[in-house]
Amino acid sequence: MVFTDFYAQRRNCVPSATAFQEGHGSFPAERLVQAIWQQQRLLRDRLRTLDGQPVRILHPGFKNHGAGPDFHGAMIQIGSEPLRNGDIEVDLRPSGWQSHGHDRNPNFKNVILHVIWEGERPSTTLPTLALQNLLDAPIAELSTWLGRDSLNALPEDMQGRCCAPLLDLSGDKLTELLHQAARIRWQSKAHQFQSRARQVGWEQTLWEGLFRALGYKQNIWPMQSLAESQPHWLKLPANSLDLQARLLGISGLLPAELSPKRTSADGYVRRVWDQWWREQDEFSDYILPRKLWCFHGLRPANHPQRRLALAAHWRTSKNFLSKLETWFTASLDKTELVDSLLQTLQIEQDEFWSWHWTLRSTRLAKPQPLLGSARVTDLAINVILPWFWIRAVEGKNEKLQRVAEERYFAWPSAEDNSLFRLARQRLLASATPKVLRGAAAQQGLLQIVRDFCDHSNAICENCQFPELVREWSANK
Numbered sequence: 001m002v003f004t005d006f007y008a009q010r011r012n013c014v015p016s017a018t019a020f021q022e023g024h025g026s027f028p029a030e031r032l033v034q035a036i037w038q039q040q041r042l043l044r045d046r047l048r049t050l051d052g053q054p055v056r057i058l059h060p061g062f063k064n065h066g067a068g069p070d071f072h073g074a075m076i077q078i079g080s081e082p083l084r085n086g087d088i089e090v091d092l093r094p095s096g097w098q099s100h101g102h103d104r105n106p107n108f109k110n111v112i113l114h115v116i117w118e119g120e121r122p123s124t125t126l127p128t129l130a131l132q133n134l135l136d137a138p139i140a141e142l143s144t145w146l147g148r149d150s151l152n153a154l155p156e157d158m159q160g161r162c163c164a165p166l167l168d169l170s171g172d173k174l175t176e177l178l179h180q181a182a183r184i185r186w187q188s189k190a191h192q193f194q195s196r197a198r199q200v201g202w203e204q205t206l207w208e209g210l211f212r213a214l215g216y217k218q219n220i221w222p223m224q225s226l227a228e229s230q231p232h233w234l235k236l237p238a239n240s241l242d243l244q245a246r247l248l249g250i251s252g253l254l255p256a257e258l259s260p261k262r263t264s265a266d267g268y269v270r271r272v273w274d275q276w277w278r279e280q281d282e283f284s285d286y287i288l289p290r291k292l293w294c295f296h297g298l299r300p301a302n303h304p305q306r307r308l309a310l311a312a313h314w315r316t317s318k319n320f321l322s323k324l325e326t327w328f329t330a331s332l333d334k335t336e337l338v339d340s341l342l343q344t345l346q347i348e349q350d351e352f353w354s355w356h357w358t359l360r361s362t363r364l365a366k367p368q369p370l371l372g373s374a375r376v377t378d379l380a381i382n383v384i385l386p387w388f389w390i391r392a393v394e395g396k397n398e399k400l401q402r403v404a405e406e407r408y409f410a411w412p413s414a415e416d417n418s419l420f421r422l423a424r425q426r427l428l429a430s431a432t433p434k435v436l437r438g439a440a441a442q443q444g445l446l447q448i449v450r451d452f453c454d455h456s457n458a459i460c461e462n463c464q465f466p467e468l469v470r471e472w473s474a475n476k
């Protein structure tokens with residue numbers, strides 16, 4: 001599909017440190033290989049070390065912006081060994097381990113996996129994983145989508161050079177430019193779904209997207225792992241409570257014993273355990289360690305145990321997908337978008353989770369929904385609409401492509417967060433969310449940060465975006 005937008009054309013003219021040119025013996029930039037690792041754009045169920053051991057990635061780790069290995073805090077399993085926690089180093093070739101001096105540097109003593117682009121023999125005793133033949137899409141395609149992705153944080157206290165030309169634009173022009181940038185972000189997500197669907201099918205791809213979105217930013221990876229093992233844990237027919245037990249058991253989030261104080265959760269935990277102890281052996285290969293989950297800074301309503309209960313209701317609903325398709329093809333007014341999707345995804349009531357935030361919290365005075373409108377917007381923008389769109393693209397159904405696009409660009413703004421705030425202050429000198437009209441404009445702003453800010457520095461050195469904005473303004 002060819003897009004001729006001004007933003008897309010100019011973005012492609014900006015040299016990227018990670019752009020990949022295919023050719024004889026070419027290697028991608030190390031930064032692109034790091035981005036592939038960070039985003040796990042891999043055939044994750046086929047990973048093997050150079051000596052043939054299967055590798056399971058439970059968490060790829062967090063990008064290290066200082067000295068030392070490229071990623072900290074990763075969690076992996078090699079073959080049937082116990083889980084390993086530690087660092088990941090990314091190099092293009094096995095020999096990078098010695099030639100970069102990692103073998104002599106004590107900062108690298110916690111590395112648990114050497115990730116390389118290509119090579120046949122490890123040059124360290126560490127397990128070594130070559131990515132070249134394990135990508136989920138061709139490298140040139142990944143270079144287009146990930147080449148500019150963020151590995152850096154945005155500097156905090158600087159207004160950018162693009163601020164003045166952006167503020168000169170009328171509200172409509174600014175929104176139009178942001179929408180062009182948003183289109184890039186939308187396509188990137190959609191093509192990621194397309195690549196995954198080629199491996200596992202459209203339905204499984206949708207479930208993986210939904211689970212990831214239920215993980216928020218803190219728990220994306222454990223939710224992804226759970227969704228990936230779904231073909232194994234969904235083998236038996238299950239009602240919602242049975243599936244909650246299974247998901248809580250496999251996730252490692254089921255408490256090992258009842259609290260010494262009697263709590264209102266005791267009855268629920270007992271029932272869940274009654275179910276789980278019967279089947280835990282069958283699913284033992286897929287059980288995640290509890291420490292994989294992050295609870296820091298989580299609102300109680302977003303606790304993963306509660307999110308898994310919601311996922312169990314969706315997964316055991318016989319008509320979940322057909323309801324979603326009915327919502328997508330219904331004729332809806334802009335003002336009905338959020339509520340109609342919320343109604344489609346909301347579950348009526350859960351005997352336990354409608355009345356509790358977590359397994360430890362006391363019973364609430366009034367039942368609370370398992371899904372709110374903020375999460376519905378994230379699900380629509382990041383998963384449901386791009387998934388429907390790229391499926392329509394593959395099916396050459398232009399009418400449904402238009403429906404997905406119209407909904408995306410009409411969707412009301414997402415809940416404000418620190419990422420949006422920082423980008424608004426830097427690019428638009430504005431602390432007020434109102435300056436961005438709708439969720440697509442917010443997405444467009446984030447895309448500009450990825451495409452330009454992340455390749456410049458705090459003083460906007462060599463950034464071509466201000467010129468792009470001036471040119472855009474003059475040509476309009």
Ligand code: SF4
Nearest residue numbers: 160161162453460463
């Ligand atoms: S780096 Fe470029 S896009 Fe980012 S704030 Fe500076 S001028 Fe704007």
